[in-house]
Amino acid sequence: MENQRVKLAVRCRNLQKRYGDVVAVDGLSFEVRAGECFGLLGPNGAGKTTTIEILEGLLAPDGGDVEVLGCRWETDEPRLRQRLGVQLQETQFTDKLTVEETLRLFRSFYDRGQTIEELLGLVELEGKRRSWVVKLSGGQKQRLSIACALAGDPDLLFLDEPTTGLDPQSRRQLWAVLTRFREAGGTVLLTTHYMDEAETLCDRVAIVDHGRVIAEDTPKGLIASLGAPKVVVHQGTLEDVFMSLTGRHLREE
């Protein structure tokens, strides 16, 4: 199979994690190929954040196997951290540092990476380089956050809900940054509960619910699996896919 030639950026098998009585991740497995954008799509509480934090080496799983860029967290942590970029859900940077000072701080941790000018240009924050973080809008903060994730010129980006709470224009700006990163050869693993984000950005999507993967394919493939009769009235969406698999909505609004 041609998959054996493809390098895997991330491989996790049978991940388990529980918090007391609550099972957050229950036998979750998937692979991310080098150069692709892979999405974990699911409602809040599905275990997406726990999963991505395990893959980022921030959380130890109770069971299962994790390989990132061919390395393991137990033995290769310093080397791995140099090659990854991470954006967490809800990070707040220090309020009274400027954009440039924050970027400089993160850039200083990496042996190689872009210059501050290049990073500011990537996310279009040149005009805000001397502004305090506390004065930035939500979209600008997320762009700063992505710039910090890109500071070390990573091979692999982990993004946890990168556009939650942003207005449509900011979301599109962020998607553009990610697309440029992909075009330069980077790999992306992101979590989201927005189906349009998954459809637009991702080459492949795993639908996650209650700590497991309940379906995995390209967005088109997943929608096609709904079956022709359902698609008659409107173009099927991933929302429909989720609905048909679980009987519930992706997002309780």
Added chain:
Amino acid sequence: MPRVTHHPLVELTLARLREFAREPEALFWAFLFPIVMSVAMAVAFPAGRGQTVRVGVAPGEQSEALRQTLAAAKDIVVRDVPPERQLQALRNGEVHVIVEAGSPPTYRFDPVREESRLARLVLDNALKHSAGRVEPWHAHEDLIDIPGSRYVDWLIPGIISLGIMNSGLWSIGFMTVQARLRKLLKRLAASPMRRRHFLMAPVIARLALLGPEIAAPLLFGSMALGMPVRGGVASIALVAVAGALMFGSLGVLMGSRVRTFEAASGLMNLISIPMWVLSGVFFSASNYPDAVQPFIQALPLTALGDAMRGVILEGASLPSLANELAIIAVWTIVPFVIALKIFKWR
């Protein structure tokens, strides 16, 4: 390939310095607090106090003659105190002793109070002298001025040490808890940043600010209040740096696992309030019973306060302060090592 940025420890330290400099509250505690405290103390305990005695005269016949006799005596200040206010006036120190005219007069005071016992003697002396007592002889008085023996001289090094403790514990501890709450710590843990760099940076940043922080109350104390500064700049600086490193390290330990501001406040109060009381800042620690002295001497603030007083007021050499410096060293290294092990990044 040329470095794009500074070394991470430098960047982390710069970030801390900027954070501090842009926060008005932190600047107050570090610079203004010691000066404000010193001024307040100097005003409450002015030089020359204790040389006059405040005597309350109870109203009645012959009280007028009594008042005139006392007014002529130096060292005595007279106040009129009506009967219903006597207890209150004695209790809050408005007067040290109350005298009722009579033959002989009556002295009213609480012998437990040292000032009252002294006042009674001065008063008795003045009244007997004016009644015609003849002294068998007058001693020669050789008055010596020993700079540094006033209460305020003793206070200021203690207050400087208190300031170092406050900024170390509160600013470092609090900033760390804040960073944890905002998930900044988690984000940093996801990067290649070395953990020890993160813990060292605030301690080093403290040192940079130490110069002005110590200089301000020292200059104020010596120029405005006449406190002697006998130690050299180098030894004072060394003791100050040792103290700042120590409380910086303790601040890092305080912040290492706490997750809420309430818990952080609680923990820091728990650590610092006993030292405010026990460590000999506002009054000598030898007032406490012998049984607790070893414990008191081992406290970080006691060691720093004693070293500060020694080096500022007596110009003590560093070897003579070996005990205090050793205690300071232990309180610097051990908390840092523990913090490195138990620090919670999430």
